[in-house]
Amino acid sequence: MNYLKLSFCVCLFVTSLISAQNKAITLEDIWKTGKFRTEGMDALHSMANGQQYSVLDFNRSTRSTSVDIYDYQTLEKVKTLVSSSDLAEMPYFTSYTFSNDEQKVILAGNEEAIYRHSVVGHYYVYDIASETLTLISEDGIQEPTFSPDGEKVAFVKDNNLYVKDLVSGETKMVTSDGEKNKIINGITDWVYEEEFAFVRAFDWNVDSDKIAFIKFDESEVPEFSMDVYGKTLYPQQQVFKYPKAGEANSKVSLHLYDLESEKLSDLKVDKKYKDFYIPRILWTNDADVLSAQFLNRHQNALDLWAIDTEKNTSALILAETDKAYVDVTDNLTFLEDNSFIWTSEKDGYNHIYHYDKKGKLINQVTKGNWEVTAYYGYNDDKDVIYYQSVENGSINRDVYAIKLNGRSKKRLTSEEGTNNASFSADFSYFINTFSNTSTPPVYTLNSSKSGDVIKNIKDNKALSQALKTYTFSKKEFSTISINGNELNMWMIKPADFDANKQYPLFMTQYSGPGSQEVANSWNSYNDYWYQYLAQKGMVVVCIDGRGTGFKGADFKKVTQNELGKYEVEDQIEAAKTLGALPYIDAEKIGIWGWSYGGFMSSNCLFQGNDTFKMAVAVAPVTSWRFYDSVYTERYMTTPQENASGYDENSPINHVDKLKGDFLLIHGSADDNVHVQNTMRLVEALIQADKQFEWAIYPDKNHGIYGGNTRLHLFKKMSDFVIEKLID
Incomplete structure (x- = not known):
């Protein structure tokens, strides 16, 4: 036997095994191959009997979707309720909604996103007993919703409310004044959708004979326009109503449609303020009594009203006030x-x-x-x-x-x-x-x-096993004492960390009011990026400073009227504290963030010019004067009332302090944080004669994704960070 050959083979096998167990993460692994994708349970719904649940399943071999029923106790599939492979009219559906009696299901197809939460699509009602499919409308519609008795569906089309009778097949138009960029019935406007996080602004009563809805008159709301470049010779322009801080909001009103009389009526309460929001409506268990929440424009007074729609009377049943703001939630629950x-x-x-x-x-x-x-x-x-x-x-x-x-x-x-x-x-x-x-x-x-x-x-054992072949560093949780507070922090060190060496420090944060980035949960895709950067030889940290959430109202609301002041102070001081550690190179500290985090990273680089060497800002707010009314005024009141709070914490007004390296990135079709923010900052930097790097992603929204976009974005950011902090 050739022992030399055997020894060589063994050595080669061991080397290959070590290599296989220590693969480096690549950006393609994160953003292209889907290697780190987790398995979940999509569209989980508990059946009314309490013993079964349904999920939306996707069959990759047949490219079809199905609603499958499982037993809680055995976890075995009981049956397939409906499969798109059996539906000639609907080869694929993306979501499902049961009627209360679970005898019918609304199936969604051809859904197209409008903004963050809203979609328009074609929807069918599937009758489980007869196995028949009924198209609700030939046109694209929004928010189809069963009546509690399952005999009707209400929906919105072209800003008007409709009701389809599933028994007779007749569709009735409830409102007729809906018009783009003027009047919306039963669907929220842009700022309600984004900041109050709901789209359907109508609700059925328990007897299925009344619908309450909110009307939005956005006639006086200023318009914002974006060029959409596409692939045609001339770009198109998207124009929509967007109330910036201090500008006119939609005028909202509450209305009732009685299905028996087919009459519309107004619902009014004795409000204490003229400029207000209606962030939630919900019928009580009494078929005649509707609850409505009214919020003043400063958002520090939230009133819960009970409206008797038969007697046309209303009563204030709860008044919540706060020195800063009151949060709107979906937790209101009426008992029997x-x-x-x-x-x-x-x-x-x-x-x-x-x-x-x-x-x-x-x-x-x-x-x-x-x-x-x-x-x-x-x-x-x-x-x-x-x-x-x-x-x-x-x-x-x-x-x-x-x-x-x-x-x-x-x-x-x-x-x-x-x-x-x-x-x-x-x-x-x-x-x-x-x-x-x-x-x-x-x-x-x-x-x-x-x-x-x-x-x-x-x-997710398969993912766990796959990750064992990669080099990963432990995410270490701790707290750091900054400006009199114990702040939550995590740190990722290079896998071959040597306490006798010095490493660049890269800080990540979001820092927005009530947010949390330091959480004991599984990786986001960005976490794999931080592992990638650690592999390149840097220490990555995240610190939740003052203003973030889940540590009490005082900690969260200390930033009121001064967004960007205390949060920036905390990140700068944290960088200095960490920079004093023997294994951190205080001359090589960088920071990055997206959206609010980009606002923060810009401010930190400018105002902390003796601390930070570089920063990356993606889709940043650069002045709260450019952002929407609901979010901004919740924390800052209006620019007319708080000009100094807006201007003293704006990165635009600190560009003269820039010393380090700055990369600025935005999507040109960002309907949320408009590219105007970046353009105004760019102009300020140019006039201050400050050099910087920047990139605009054409027709990309606030998420900057689609096709190869995310991979390209993170390659650009990675190259910049590595060049400025390591090379």
Whole structure:
């Protein structure tokens, strides 16, 4: 036997094995191949019987979609409810919505995005018993919604509200004054959609005989225009209503359509202020009583009204005020007796409250120096509320059960990290999604009574195994003492870190009000980028400074009227503190961010010119004067009232301080943070005779994605960061 040859083969095998287990992450791995994609459960819906759930499944071999029913206890598929492979009219659908009795399903096809949440598409009603498919409208429509009895569908087309009777097949036009960029019925305008996070502005009552809806008169709202370059000889122009800070908002009004009389009527309340928002409407369990939330323009006073649509009377049942602002949520829940559950920060932390139907406080359900981060629902059979909170530390999330009277609280999850629950309709089970910084999402079936895991559903083991072949650094959590506060921080060091060497420092942050970047959860795609940069030889850190969330109202709202002041002070001071560490090269510190984070990274480089060597800003706000009314005024009031707060913290007004290297990036079709922000900053930099680098991505929105775009973007940023901090 040739021992020399055997030895060589063994050596080659071991070398190959070591190499295979220490692959370097590439940008193509992150943004092109999908290697790091996690498996999930798409469009999970608990069936009314509480014993089954449905999901939207995609069959790659047949290129078809289906709604499949699974049993909670066995996790086995019970049946396929409907498959696009059996539907000649609909070869593919992207979402589904059940009627209350689960005998019909709305299937969505040909959906096209309008803005962040809104879409227009063609929708069909599938009758499960007869296996028939009915097209709701030949034209593209928005927000088709079953009536509670399942016999009708309301929807919006061309800014008007319609109702289709599924029994007779007749479609009635409810409103007729809808007009683009003027009047919208039943659908929110741009700023409501973006900042109050809802699109459907109509709601059915429990008896299916009335529809309440909000009308938006945006006639006086200034228009914003964007060139869309496309591939034609001449570019097109997109024009839409966009109220910037201090400018005119849509005038909103509340209306009622009675299906029996076919009459429209106005619904009014005795408001204390003329300029207001209606961020939520919701029918109570009384078919004649509608709840509506009215918010003043400063957003520090939120009123909950009960409107009796038969008597045409209204009563103020809850008035919430705050020295800064009141958050709008979807947590309002009416119980059988029309008492209601509400969440509030009024004691300094976000907690759950129970009020009677007239707005008298019955009790505060949760209490403590911690935040409720999600309200899941109320089980009336057990008299139990289910919620998620940060009781286990502000970077973690756990699921809890508590009696309506605030007693018998029980923690239902045990693994440290991020837990999120999806409960069965009868609250007997919940599917828990767990992850932490070292564990990709794990889906388990749990008992709602004990929290015990009944069965594992998905665990992303294939991804875990694949990642073992790559060189990864641990994300280390800690806190850092900055400006009198203990701030949450994570740090990623190079895998071959040597404490006797010095490394460049690259800081990432978002920093916006109530946000959180330092969380004990699985990787985002950006986290793989940070691993990539660590492999190149730099230390990457993230710090949540003052103004971020889940540490109480005072910590979050300290930035009120001064966006960009305290947050910038914290990032600069943190950079100096970290720069003093023996293994950090204080001459090579960089920072980056996107959107609010880009506003921050620009400010940090300019105002911290003795600390930061470089910065990357993607789609940044460069003056809050350019941003929308709802978001900006919530934290800054109007420019007319707070000119210094707007101007003293604007990067545009600090360009003369630039010393380091600056890369500025924006999408030309960003309907959210307009490219105007970048253009104005560019002009200020030019007039200050400051050199910088910049890139505009044609026809790309705030997300800057599509085709090869993300890969190109991150190659550009990576080359810049590596050149300025390492090369």
